[in-house]
Amino acid sequence: MIKITPEELKTITGYIHDISGIHLEASKKYLLETRLSSVVEEHGCGSYQELYQKAKRDARKVIEKQIIDAISTNETLFFRDNGPFELLRNKILPDLIDARTPRSPRLKTPLRIWSAASSTGQEVYSIAIVLKELLNDISKYNIKLLGTDISDAAVKQASMGKYNKFEIERGLTRDKLNKYFTLSGGFWKIKDEIRAMANFRKLNLMLPFAGLGKFDIVFCRNVAIYFTLEDRKKLFNKIADILEPDGYLIIGSTESLTGICSRFTPKRHLRSIFYQLK
């Protein structure tokens, strides 16, 4: 494994922050080495400095993407921490449907949901499964379910909806697995009816949310923890901008908005917390 010098550590962590918003402390030296040394070798570079120079010159941003894929954490699972999905099923969706259902039965009920750091898609598909089970006839709804992530590789896997046995056995019951996935070539693939409900695209949460539109529900779980306090403030402020006045924000179960964004107020439902605009 190629060792990183203190100067390189500064350069590389600065660069990673610029391209992804991910803030790495100097103590994450070992993480950088384990995740990046193969990228350094692959591009025939002798050092991290050389990789950095090469990445900066690379107009196609191939190296930049590889660095993001290598550094971003894709720890996720289906129905990770059941609380938010119970919240969605028992509180948020029923309330939203009450508020959004048009008077005319010919019009569809709009529901716009965004998973801001969708990783390899498990959260989005868990949401889709909840929607499908709760709403019965989803054709009566105009559903926009968007998943975004900084990593191209994660977005690609999410789009394919294809999981190996280690990814699949975590969080999914046998019943849900059989109902919503098909086994092919040793992989489980999400069924088309669920896949068709979702869209995935790459998004850097540090950049403006131009063109995203407004949302009724935003999931932004366990991603802001990788950002600096300043970047977190900016992020949740931008989320407040794109959330409907009566919309819902769900953050990670060990995250907090105290001292980060005063535009939200926390509300408790059973054992979970959600946020709404003041």
Added chain:
Amino acid sequence: MNMSILVADDDPVIRRLLEKRLGDVGYGVTVAVDGVEAAGKLASSHFDVVITDLVMPGDIGGIELLQIAKDKDIMTEVIVITAHSSIDTAVDAMKKGAVDYLEKPVNFDELFLRLEKIAQLKSLVRNADDLRNAMDVTESSAAQTIQNLEITAADLQLKIDQIDTFLRDSQLNEYDKIDKALQVIGS
């Protein structure tokens, strides 16, 4: 790691040989004379590994047994044994989730190596599961603490905002301001 292994083969010689050799190195071995008996054993007990012949008499062949085993527990690993002539079926079995296939006659060194690999993988998975469980416990306990703090902080912020409004209210005299502020604090 002491793994439990289910052997399904209709050939009594191979069956006994597998039972003896695997038992000798310390694995817990159960044998079944065909797919149907193996399926019955799978229904009543858990096995880490299933070693099955691909072609067996009766309604349940190797491929069907593979699917039954995977349906019951996705983490059960299945090794299929095949004659050279049915390699294609063995490859098909791999696609359906078998971890490996062995050609007849069974080379035991090869089989032991593969079982060793499976045992290592299972032990890594178990470690990862243990870590994840420990993390879940820590996380959910931290989550409750954070939730309580979050709600308390929001309540206090609300009081501060109310007090601020009273203190800035030019309609109120100083005594009323203090009086109202104290009411909020005491509420």
